[in-house]
Amino acid sequence: MLQQTQVKTVLPFYARFMGAYPDIKSLAQSDLQDVLKQWEGLGYYARARNLHRTACLVVADHDGILPSDRPRLQKLPGIGDYIAAAVLSIAFNQPYPVVDGNVKRVLARLFEMDANVNQSTAIKQFKTAAHELIDARRPGDFNQAMMELGALVCTPANPDCDTCPVSFACLAFEHRTVALYPQKIKAKPTPKVHLAIGVVFRDDRVLITKRPPDGLLGGLWEFPGGEVKRKERPATACARALKQALNLKVTVDAFLTQVTHAYTHFKIKADVFICAYQEGPLKLGQAVDYRWIGIEEIEQYPFPKANHKFFDVLRAAAANRPA
Numbered sequence: 001m002l003q004q005t006q007v008k009t010v011l012p013f014y015a016r017f018m019g020a021y022p023d024i025k026s027l028a029q030s031d032l033q034d035v036l037k038q039w040e041g042l043g044y045y046a047r048a049r050n051l052h053r054t055a056c057l058v059v060a061d062h063d064g065i066l067p068s069d070r071p072r073l074q075k076l077p078g079i080g081d082y083i084a085a086a087v088l089s090i091a092f093n094q095p096y097p098v099v100d101g102n103v104k105r106v107l108a109r110l111f112e113m114d115a116n117v118n119q120s121t122a123i124k125q126f127k128t129a130a131h132e133l134i135d136a137r138r139p140g141d142f143n144q145a146m147m148e149l150g151a152l153v154c155t156p157a158n159p160d161c162d163t164c165p166v167s168f169a170c171l172a173f174e175h176r177t178v179a180l181y182p183q184k185i186k187a188k189p190t191p192k193v194h195l196a197i198g199v200v201f202r203d204d205r206v207l208i209t210k211r212p213p214d215g216l217l218g219g220l221w222e223f224p225g226g227e228v229k230r231k232e233r234p235a236t237a238c239a240r241a242l243k244q245a246l247n248l249k250v251t252v253d254a255f256l257t258q259v260t261h262a263y264t265h266f267k268i269k270a271d272v273f274i275c276a277y278q279e280g281p282l283k284l285g286q287a288v289d290y291r292w293i294g295i296e297e298i299e300q301y302p303f304p305k306a307n308h309k310f311f312d313v314l315r316a317a318a319a320n321r322p323a
């Protein structure tokens with residue numbers, strides 16, 4: 001099931017992932033690092049980690065078969081209300097409504113609901129409305145139809161009411177109030193974070209570090225760095241962050257590039273520098289592992305998308321470095 005991710009974004013990943021892990025057992029037997037590599041570029045890495053952990057638990061505790069009752073299903077990592085409702089309705093024909101952003105929009109317009117779609121406390125009202133509508137004989141088809149209706153017809157802007165198969169029952173359509181729904185509370189501006197990242201060369205090898213297994217981008221490898229403080233020069237921040245995070249003294253030799261990336265709840269702008277190792281036994285702080293690798297080995301490790309954005313320019317810079 002997809003949340004905050006579009007189908008067309010996922011399709012190539014889905015084919016690749018299913019090719020690598022065609023069933024629960026093969027996923028359970030795989031190494032997490034390989035799973036993250038298959039997932040690389042898709043974001044939301046907790047989903048990959050949870051999928052892997054869930055596969056291991058299903059094989060170990062449930063004979064390799066996904067439980068079909070809600071309490072046991074929701075004990076598995078990453079399976080909350082939304083995924084449980086989707087799995088139970090689509091795979092096991094049980095009457096649980098799936099309520100995602102698309103479905104909330106459809107419901108808000110169908111019933112002229114005043115509940116705010118982006119307020120977590122309003123979810124109960126949307127679930128109640130969906131419960132009243134669900135077709136108990138074909139709950140999986142009903143849920144998929146609602147999600148598709150929201151994605152393809154009852155779109156956020158310019159819904160296609162003239163071809164909508166449920167316009168006969170839609171209060172907003174009847175009252176010409178479609179533009180007023182769904183209602184939302186004004187979102188806060190997205191915080192922005194300024195980072196300085198160091199590509200630290202030691203002879204012809206570069207340093208990469210591994211993030212802790214849980215949390216944002218958990219288990220991925222990255223080029224180390226840290227946040228730029230107010231009024232601090234990014235190059236100074238880079239050297240300071242490498243010293244603080246890894247006990248490394250480096251010289252900052254050149255500015256490589258700047259990349260930007262948007263995560264769900266914040267945006268980053270990262271200045272990337274070419275650095276040279278000077279001294280210091282490397283000490284891991286938050287990072288859980290490190291490697292000195294050749295540039296050509298980058299592809300073997302799973303990296304965040306923000307790092308991928310400077311790989312081409314890094315390869316070119318590395319090729320032009322004096323031997």
Ligand code: SF4
Nearest residue numbers: 154161164167170173
């Ligand atoms: Fe959405 Fe229009 Fe259909 Fe109502 S009639 S559900 S507003 S597309």
